[in-house]
Amino acid sequence: MRTELAETAAVADAAGRVELELTGMTCASCANRIERKLNKVPGVAATVNYATERAVVRLSGPEVTTSELIAVVESAGYGATVREPDRPVSADAPDDGGASSVGGLLDDPLAQRLVVSAVLSVPVVAMAMAPALQFTYWQWLSLTLAAPVVVWGAWPFHRAAWVNLRHGAATMDTLISMGTLAALGWSVWALFWGTAGTAGMTHPFELTIRRGDGSANIYLEAAAGVTTFILAGRYLESRSKRRAGAALRALLDLGARDVAVLREGAELRIPINELGVGDEFVVRPGEKIATDGVVVSGASAIDAALVTGESVPVDVVVGDQVVGATLNAGGRLVVRAERVGADTHLAQMARLVEEAQEGKAAAQRLADRISGIFVPVVIALAVGTLAFWLGNGGGASAAFTAAVAVLIIACPCALGLATPTALMVGTGRGAQLGILIKGPEVLEQTRRIDTVVLDKTGTITTGEMTVLEVDAEPGHDADEVLRAAGAVEAASEHPIARAIADAARVRGALPEVTGFLATAGVGVEGVVEGRAVVVERSQRSHATGTAVDVRWDGVARGRIVVADTVKPSSAEGIARLRALGLRPLLLTGDAESVARAVAEDVGIAPDDVVAEVMPADKADVVRRLQAEGRVVAMVGDGVNDAAALAQADLGLAMGTGTDAAIAASDLTLVRGDLRVVADAIRLSRRTLRTIQGNLVWAFGYNVAALPLAAAGLLNPMLAGAAMAFSSVFVVGNSLRLRSFR
Numbered sequence: 001m002r003t004e005l006a007e008t009a010a011v012a013d014a015a016g017r018v019e020l021e022l023t024g025m026t027c028a029s030c031a032n033r034i035e036r037k038l039n040k041v042p043g044v045a046a047t048v049n050y051a052t053e054r055a056v057v058r059l060s061g062p063e064v065t066t067s068e069l070i071a072v073v074e075s076a077g078y079g080a081t082v083r084e085p086d087r088p089v090s091a092d093a094p095d096d097g098g099a100s101s102v103g104g105l106l107d108d109p110l111a112q113r114l115v116v117s118a119v120l121s122v123p124v125v126a127m128a129m130a131p132a133l134q135f136t137y138w139q140w141l142s143l144t145l146a147a148p149v150v151v152w153g154a155w156p157f158h159r160a161a162w163v164n165l166r167h168g169a170a171t172m173d174t175l176i177s178m179g180t181l182a183a184l185g186w187s188v189w190a191l192f193w194g195t196a197g198t199a200g201m202t203h204p205f206e207l208t209i210r211r212g213d214g215s216a217n218i219y220l221e222a223a224a225g226v227t228t229f230i231l232a233g234r235y236l237e238s239r240s241k242r243r244a245g246a247a248l249r250a251l252l253d254l255g256a257r258d259v260a261v262l263r264e265g266a267e268l269r270i271p272i273n274e275l276g277v278g279d280e281f282v283v284r285p286g287e288k289i290a291t292d293g294v295v296v297s298g299a300s301a302i303d304a305a306l307v308t309g310e311s312v313p314v315d316v317v318v319g320d321q322v323v324g325a326t327l328n329a330g331g332r333l334v335v336r337a338e339r340v341g342a343d344t345h346l347a348q349m350a351r352l353v354e355e356a357q358e359g360k361a362a363a364q365r366l367a368d369r370i371s372g373i374f375v376p377v378v379i380a381l382a383v384g385t386l387a388f389w390l391g392n393g394g395g396a397s398a399a400f401t402a403a404v405a406v407l408i409i410a411c412p413c414a415l416g417l418a419t420p421t422a423l424m425v426g427t428g429r430g431a432q433l434g435i436l437i438k439g440p441e442v443l444e445q446t447r448r449i450d451t452v453v454l455d456k457t458g459t460i461t462t463g464e465m466t467v468l469e470v471d472a473e474p475g476h477d478a479d480e481v482l483r484a485a486g487a488v489e490a491a492s493e494h495p496i497a498r499a500i501a502d503a504a505r506v507r508g509a510l511p512e513v514t515g516f517l518a519t520a521g522v523g524v525e526g527v528v529e530g531r532a533v534v535v536e537r538s539q540r541s542h543a544t545g546t547a548v549d550v551r552w553d554g555v556a557r558g559r560i561v562v563a564d565t566v567k568p569s570s571a572e573g574i575a576r577l578r579a580l581g582l583r584p585l586l587l588t589g590d591a592e593s594v595a596r597a598v599a600e601d602v603g604i605a606p607d608d609v610v611a612e613v614m615p616a617d618k619a620d621v622v623r624r625l626q627a628e629g630r631v632v633a634m635v636g637d638g639v640n641d642a643a644a645l646a647q648a649d650l651g652l653a654m655g656t657g658t659d660a661a662i663a664a665s666d667l668t669l670v671r672g673d674l675r676v677v678a679d680a681i682r683l684s685r686r687t688l689r690t691i692q693g694n695l696v697w698a699f700g701y702n703v704a705a706l707p708l709a710a711a712g713l714l715n716p717m718l719a720g721a722a723m724a725f726s727s728v729f730v731v732g733n734s735l736r737l738r739s740f741r
Contacts, residue, residue, distance in 0.1 A: 020055040020069060022048070023079035026160045026173050026234075030078065033169055037076045038069070052424070055080070077163040110156075114231040117153035120145045121224040128221035134202045139218055143191060146224040150184045154227040170375040176230055178379075179407035183223035186400055190218050217397045222404065255325045255346055259290035262334065275340055283333040291324040292339040300330030378706075382406040385710045398712055405709035421734035422694055426687030429740050434670030435680045442666040443691070445650045446684035448631045452577050452677070453622060453644070455636035456588035456595065459654060460602055460674060461564040463637075465499035468545050468565075472558040479507055481558035485535045485550045488526045491516045496546060497524065499562050500535070523548065535560075545594065563594070571602045573674025578603075580681060582633075587621055587644075589613050618644035635677055652677055683740055690737055694730045701726045 025031055031050035038046035038057060044064060048055045057069060066082050073080035124142045127133045151158075154176065161177035164170060190196035196218050203217060259275050260267045260282040267282055272290055275281065280296060283289050289302070299317045303326060315330075316322055322335055325346045341347065382403045389399030427437045437443070457463050470478040486504020489497035491513055504510055516526040523536025531552040538547035538559055545563025549556060574584050585608040586599045595611035610621055618636075622644050625632050634641070634648035645651035652667045667684070669676045 016059045018057045018059065018066075018069070019083040020057065020073065020080045021083050022053050022055055022073065023081075024160070024163075025050055025053060025078060026156065030160070030164075030173075033164075034073055034076050034078055037072050041068070041072055044069075054083070075167075077167045077169075108235075110231070110235050113153050113156070114228070114235050117149045117224070117228045117231055120149050120153075121221075121228040124149075124224045125221045128203075131202055136199050139191060139196060139201055139220075142218070142220045143187065146184065146187075146220040149224040149227050150180050153224075153231060154180050157227075157230070170379060174375055175378060175407045176226075178382075179404050180223045180227050182400070182404050182407070183219040183226070187218035187220045187223065217401075219401065219404070255344075256288040256290040260284075273341070275337055277337055277340055279337045280334055281337065283328045283335055285328055285330060285332065287328050289322050289324055289326050289328060289333075289335060291337050292344050293322055293324075293335040293337045295320050295322060295333055296336045297334035298332050300328050300333050303327040303329040374702075378406065381706065381710065388710075389712070394712070402710055402712040405712075406706060421731055422687055422690040422737065425734045425737040426683060426690070426740075429737050430680070430683050433679065433683070433740075434676060435683055436668040436670065437666075437680075437684060437687075442650065443684050443688040445631075445666065446633075446681050447688055449633045449650050449681075450581070450583060451585060451625060451630040452582045452633045452635060453585045453587050453625070453648065454574075454604075454674075455618075455634075455641050455644075456586060456590060456598055457564055458637040458672065459635055460570045460586070460598060461566050463564060465495045465546075465562045466565045467499055467503035468561045468563050470558060470560050473556055476557050478558065481550050482507065482560065483510065484528050484531065484533045484552060484557070485548070485560055487511050487513050487528045488516065488524050488533050488535050491526065492518055492524050496548065496562050500548070500560055528552075566598060566601050567672070567674065570674045573677060574603045576675060576678035577681075580678060582681075584608065585610065585625075587613060587618060619647040622647045633681075635674075637672065652680060683737075686740060687737060690734055694733055697729060697733070698726065 022034065025034070031048040034055065035046055035048040038044055038048070038055065041064060043060050045058045045060070046055055055073070057064075070080045070082070124146050127138050127142055157173045157176040158181070160173035164174060187196070195201070256272055258269050258271050260269050261275060262268075262280045262282065275291060281290055281293075283300075285300070295316050295318050297318065299315070302314045302316050302322060316333070321338075322333075323345045324339075339345070385406050386399050386403040388394075389402055390396065394402075423443075426443075430437050454460055467482070470482045472478040472481045482500070482504050486501045487510045490501040490504075490510055492498075492501075501510070511529050513526040513528055516524065518524045519536075523534065525532065525534040527533070532554075533550070533552040535548055535550050538549045540547060540559075545561045547559050547561050550558050550560060577584050584604050586595055586604050587610045588595045588598075590611060592609075592611040595609050596606055599606065599609045613621060618641065622632050622634055626647075626649070631650075632648045633650040633652060634644045635652045635654070636645055637654035641653075645653060650666050652669060654669055654672045667680050669680060
């Protein structure tokens with residue numbers, strides 16, 4: 001519930017952004033109307049999404065309050081509430097399962113109207129279609145059954161049409177309301193004041209309009225059938241929106257519900273929302289880690305497959321970072337909470353998905369503009385159709401039927417669903433696969449890119465130093481050289497030192513060191529088993545890594561080469577990018593020889609290596625490529641990649657990287673696997689193709705069907721069925737994205 005303060009105070013967050021949850025929208029025209037109203041307010045830039053039933057308002061200039069924003073929406077005939085901060089709205093959306101059960105149907109007002117309308121409409125349609133069922137006075141039974149359908153079943157459409165009429169607007173509900181009421185009104189007139197109510201009246205069900213005396217014809221099957229078909233379409237649309245958001249809800253449901261927190265040495269189980277930063281909590285084997293934190297006691301293996309998609313459990317010990325919602329597959333852990341609530345990794349993933357679903361691609365903005373002018377044009381076309389048929393001797397019956405068919409067939413619900421449903425399903429599927437799409441405009445960029453710039457460290461390589469080789473001087477043993485160097489380096493925190501010490505430990509326990517001394521930028525020294533050992537940076541370069549010299553007692557004993565190792569999946573990831581027609585380019589601050597060696601390992605051409613680039617200059621390299629006419633995607637994971645990620649036409653950040661890189665990117669890849677880059681581009685392109693296919697169908701359907709209806713080739717009931725099928729087709733086409741692999 002909103003507080004008085006929340007309603008009257010300025011509501012923009014640090015980014016000047018506020019979200020409104022909307023009620024009363026029934027079609028894309030409604031969303032377009034609210035959007036236009038909000039954008040007329042000085043300092044407001046609003047985007048309204050029909051599928052998510054939400055408005056994202058960005059403020060600049062004069063201070064705007066919650067009450068003012070809500071008043072603007074209400075002045076348009078709709079309702080609005082301010083979304084509570086830090087609450088993922090999609091998490092509260094009803095799931096599909098409830099609506100699919102009998103109990104769910106009873107609880108859903110739309111489903112109730114659909115079921116009752118369908119039960120009443122079936123005999124009406126059956127009698128109209130089968131002359132054998134047209135017993136004496138069958139038409140009056142049809143009226144008895146059809147009237148509740150048109151009045152009560154279609155009440156949401158009538159109410160919306162009336163609200164819009166009061167505000168001087170016409171939406172797709174106007175078309176539905178006018179069409180069904182006109183069909184019912186004509187039938188009532190024909191029954192009471194025409195000849196349709198006489199005993200023995202029959203008329204055949206025809207696909208085309210037969211000219212004749214309108215006073216003998218009723219269209220109750222059209223009025224009831226159209227209402228039922230449209231209710232079915234609306235119900236399926238509503239159900240599809242719940243299904244499209246299922247991936248996000250599943251993501252949010254991964255989190256723990258409660259946690260065993262340590263208070264004064266004792267365990268106390270509390271709800272997860274009461275956990276605070278700095279609290280220490282216990283995670284037993286088989287339990288989910290409640291939130292992001294650091295291990296302070298214990299050791300275990302963490303199964304992160306549900307969050308990152310990585311199938312191999314990760315070993316953690318004291319000091320290691322852990323992510324909330326991952327599963328403790330080993331021993332007992334005590335974790336200190338470092339991020340809670342909206343700051344957690346899981347919440348950030350959900351927020352990125354929601355932001356993508358809230359946005360609009362250029363194609364959707366076009367569809368919204370068209371739907372805003374479509375309704376009045378269709379009404380004018382219906383009036384023109386009526387006048388044409390009457391003026392050319394077609395008869396009142398044929399003229400009326402054609403006009404009603406125009407009103408019904410024109411309902412462009414499919415236009416309003418073409419982009420948001422595909423976007424919701426695509427981003428939801430991406431979240432399941434560890435691919436987070438930040439906005440719909442990203443989809444349009446993936447189609448255009450031709451060059452992929454890849455950072456080396458942490459993207460192509462692991463970002464962790466490893467010993468590649470140990471070269472001993474003649475007369476000395478390589479294991480002895482590594483053991484002595486590892487013993488001294490074990491006392492250092494330098495990445496190269498840790499790599500050498502770790503490699504030495506694999507071959508046995510390390511001896512103790514005395515007299516340890518570290519010289520910044522040079523190396524380390526100490527006494528190992530009575531020998532004065534010195535390990536320092538070699539003056540001789542190495543083609544594939546960094547070399548250090550090892551000596552003791554003043555004599556050179558050998559050289560150790562350390563390098564950042566290439567990820568096993570990188571070569572395959574590069575091959576997949578090439579298969580998509582993209583040109584990979586390696587960008588790094590490392591030495592030319594090291595960069596070329598890595599490029600050779602993963603299949604990048606020598607001419608596509610840009611080495612020895614300072615962090616601040618990476619964005620300049622991207623700009624240079626763009627100046628050459630290339631459309632550039634940048635893949636990185638570090639703070640030094642953030643500027644280049646933002647400069648690129650498409651930025652992809654490894655989720656294993658820094659927050660700065662993730663914030664600057666368009667796509668975030670939860671796993672640090674280069675193969676996922678190709679998957680992300682494929683998913684984005686397929687989602688875009690789905691949106692384009694939906695729009696082509698929706699536009700083409702209306703363009704083709706309207707002339708047929710105006711020409712009298714479609715009766716109103718078939719027009720309603722075709723209109724509902726158009727929306728169902730768009731929804732079904734979008735849901736195909738759930739099968740993306």
